[in-house]
Amino acid sequence: MESRKKAVEIRQVSKTFGTFQALETVSLDIYDNEFFTLLGPSGCGKTTLLRMIAGFEEPTTGQIVLHGSDIQSLPPHKRRVNTVFQSYALFPHMTLEQNVAYGLENLRWPKDKVRARVAEMLDLVHMSKFARRRPQQLSGGQRQRVALARALAPEPEVLLLDEPLSALDLKLRQAMREELRALQRQTGLTFVFVTHDQEEALDMSDRICVLGDGRIQQIGSPREVYENPANRFVANFIGETNFFDVDVLSVEGDQAKVRTPMGMELTATQKHVRPGQKQATLSLRPEKIGLDDQASGQILSGTITSTNYLGGFTHYVVRVGDADIRVSRRNDLSDTPTLAEGATVKLGFSPAATRVLGQ
Amino acid sequence: MKDFRFWGLLPAHVMMALTLIVPILIIVAVSFATRGAYGGFEFSFSTEAYRQILFNEGWTGELEFNPQYLLIIGRTVILAALTTLICMALAFPVAYWITLQGRTARVILLFMVTLPFWVSMIVRVYAWLIILGNEGVIEKALKLTGLVTDIDTLLFNSGAMLVGMVYSYIPLMILPVFASIEKLDPALIEASHDLHGSRAVTLRRVILPLCWPGLAAGAILVFVPCLGAVLEPILLGGGKIMMMGNLIQMQFGGARNWPFGAAIAILLMVLVMVFLLLNGLRATRRAMEEMT
Ligand SMILES: Nc1ncnc2c1ncn2[C@@H]1O[C@H](COP(=O)(O)OP(=O)(O)OP(=O)(O)O)[C@@H](O)[C@H]1O
Numbered sequence: 001m002e003s004r005k006k007a008v009e010i011r012q013v014s015k016t017f018g019t020f021q022a023l024e025t026v027s028l029d030i031y032d033n034e035f036f037t038l039l040g041p042s043g044c045g046k047t048t049l050l051r052m053i054a055g056f057e058e059p060t061t062g063q064i065v066l067h068g069s070d071i072q073s074l075p076p077h078k079r080r081v082n083t084v085f086q087s088y089a090l091f092p093h094m095t096l097e098q099n100v101a102y103g104l105e106n107l108r109w110p111k112d113k114v115r116a117r118v119a120e121m122l123d124l125v126h127m128s129k130f131a132r133r134r135p136q137q138l139s140g141g142q143r144q145r146v147a148l149a150r151a152l153a154p155e156p157e158v159l160l161l162d163e164p165l166s167a168l169d170l171k172l173r174q175a176m177r178e179e180l181r182a183l184q185r186q187t188g189l190t191f192v193f194v195t196h197d198q199e200e201a202l203d204m205s206d207r208i209c210v211l212g213d214g215r216i217q218q219i220g221s222p223r224e225v226y227e228n229p230a231n232r233f234v235a236n237f238i239g240e241t242n243f244f245d246v247d248v249l250s251v252e253g254d255q256a257k258v259r260t261p262m263g264m265e266l267t268a269t270q271k272h273v274r275p276g277q278k279q280a281t282l283s284l285r286p287e288k289i290g291l292d293d294q295a296s297g298q299i300l301s302g303t304i305t306s307t308n309y310l311g312g313f314t315h316y317v318v319r320v321g322d323a324d325i326r327v328s329r330r331n332d333l334s335d336t337p338t339l340a341e342g343a344t345v346k347l348g349f350s351p352a353a354t355r356v357l358g359q
Numbered sequence: 360m361k362d363f364r365f366w367g368l369l370p371a372h373v374m375m376a377l378t379l380i381v382p383i384l385i386i387v388a389v390s391f392a393t394r395g396a397y398g399g400f401e402f403s404f405s406t407e408a409y410r411q412i413l414f415n416e417g418w419t420g421e422l423e424f425n426p427q428y429l430l431i432i433g434r435t436v437i438l439a440a441l442t443t444l445i446c447m448a449l450a451f452p453v454a455y456w457i458t459l460q461g462r463t464a465r466v467i468l469l470f471m472v473t474l475p476f477w478v479s480m481i482v483r484v485y486a487w488l489i490i491l492g493n494e495g496v497i498e499k500a501l502k503l504t505g506l507v508t509d510i511d512t513l514l515f516n517s518g519a520m521l522v523g524m525v526y527s528y529i530p531l532m533i534l535p536v537f538a539s540i541e542k543l544d545p546a547l548i549e550a551s552h553d554l555h556g557s558r559a560v561t562l563r564r565v566i567l568p569l570c571w572p573g574l575a576a577g578a579i580l581v582f583v584p585c586l587g588a589v590l591e592p593i594l595l596g597g598g599k600i601m602m603m604g605n606l607i608q609m610q611f612g613g614a615r616n617w618p619f620g621a622a623i624a625i626l627l628m629v630l631v632m633v634f635l636l637l638n639g640l641r642a643t644r645r646a647m648e649e650m651t
């Protein structure tokens with residue numbers, strides 16, 4: 001990864017609106033041909049960061065570098081990046097063709113090349129049939145595709161996408177996810193994708209940058225951020241988990257000896273504990289816990305206080321001592337019956353499946 | 360139900376008939392009557408009044424072309440069109456600037472735009488007489504710069520009339536243009552910049568086309584009353600430069616030629632209707648385009 005060419009470098013960038021600091025100082029690199037996702041809850045500064053790359057907001061401090069050159073002084077229309085807007089922002093007074101041609105005409109492409117490129121782009125997103133229509137005559141998903149074609153047409157160095165799927169219904173959203181991902185592979189373009197939907201991020205990205213409270217919480221592959229969350233924020237935001245406050249007894253490589261409040265001593269996996277850290281949070285994902293006959297490894301016993309049947313999975317809350325532990329069990333081949341509330345169950349998990357988080 | 364609709368709306372129909380249709384019919388009738396010996400008109404059918412717009416009758420009854428009224432009509436249309444264009448050019452940046460202000464500032468500014476309507480039109484036009492008049496602000500300022508020393512007068516010409524008309528009608532342009540700019544989605548402007556459109560390109564290809572409905576509405580509101588303007592020609596034009604409105608007024612007044620006055624009034628109405636029709640056609644064509 002490190003040897004790849006950097007497409008975008010965010011260097012020590014921060015943003016303050018009046019007295020409100022939307023983004024603390026952040027630095028990150030985005031590589032060529034990468035599907036890079038900015039993930040975080042509402043208001044964490046994702047759009048702000050994207051708009052600074054596009055040039056619509058000016059960083060309060062720091063600089064933004066595109067393929068090696070500082071673009072700080074360039075106005076938005078001179079930056080070789082294009083944006084897919086959340087609201088699509090298609091020009092209502094132009095046909096789809098004209099919408100897609102707009103960027104090319106501004107770049108002074110010759111007429112015949114514009115025509116060819118527009119046709120190619122509309123074809124790419126399966127919208128050739130509708131070339132002469134206007135945006136108002138399209139469905140949400142079709143508008144989405146045209147917005148994509150319009151942004152791709154001028155051959156940007158980086159494509160910015162601000163929650164492009166959030167206005168679509170669930171089925172369409174899933175279909176578009178795949179299309180978008182395929183398109184990115186096909187064009188080999190660098191995508192910077194903004195979303196607050198963790199599932200979307202896990203599904204599509206090469207790398208995810210988790211933003212929270214105006215700071216970068218973690219950058220890594222989908223597997224890394226899910227399996228080895230850097231801190232409580234990330235573990236909580238991506239997927240569900242059980243937290244335990246533990247004392248750190250000793251650390252050796254990626255293993256840490258910890259003691260739970262119940263006095264149990266475990267050897268857990270760690271990647272983010274700082275030297276000398278005494279207190280830590282232990283995270284255990286609900287699907288890594290086995291119940292009854294599936295319980296193995298470290299065994300506990302508790303009472304089921306709630307069950308939620310969700311089709312593919314059943315979610316349980318089990319009271320162990322004075323802690324509520326969430327467990328997720330797959331309704332698999334063996335056609336496991338749902339355990340009743342109030343039943344006493346055995347819980348089992350492998351210590352290696354627990355993660356000691358950083359701070 | 361149908362009955363109720365008819366009887367319920369009867370007062371409105373009666374009002375329309377009495378205040379709109381009947382008067383128009385009377386004017387049409389008068390325009391086809393004959394001029395009375397001592398003013399007024401006599402009921403005997405004649406197209407004389409319409410002929411008079413273009414032709415004089417010589418001593419022996421032969422017709423000779425008389426461009427005098429055509430000139431007035433032409434001047435009226437040109438001045439009205441010029442006023443409309445200048446109003447558009449001035450109103451757009453003003454309206455745009457107002458949309459950029461904060462909430463309260465916007466309300467205050469819009470109120471100020473409409474403020475002149477609270478004062479009588481005569482008073483407002485009269486004010487320009489003082490501004491443009493001898494020893495007026497502008498003349499004095501020009502003399503102070505030393506560039507111009509000998510000014511006869513700034514008043515009593517088409518320019519003065521134009522200034523007066525632009526001033527009178529520009530609020531009617533600012534308001535609809537403001538409304539259309541305010542409705543503009545800022546994301547579209549950003550999208551234009553994002554797609555490599557400079558400010559000028561964005562203005563020309565995105566902002567102006569999308570504000571066109573507002574500009575067209577403003578054009579109607581300004582152009583139509585300008586065609587019938589009476590006050591500005593009298594006060595600022597000094598009565599020397601006539602427009603259609605003055606011509607009509609004169610026929611019913613001093614000239615005592617009611618049929619001719621009525622004929623010109625009808626012509627003015629036809630001009631307005633043609634203009635509205637053209638505007639309507641444009642809108643329809645646009646709507647059709649959007650459907651297909
Ligand atoms: N122009 C602005 N003026 C003042 N504050 C702003 C401005 N733009 C954004 N903010 C604030 O900055 C913070 C980050 O905004 P941003 O739009 O980047 O959030 P986001 O992560 O994109 O959220 P969402 O998922 O809701 O779109 C928010 O608290 C927002 O209120």
Ligand SMILES: [Mg+2]
Pocket residue numbers: 046047048162
């Ligand atoms: Mg956002």
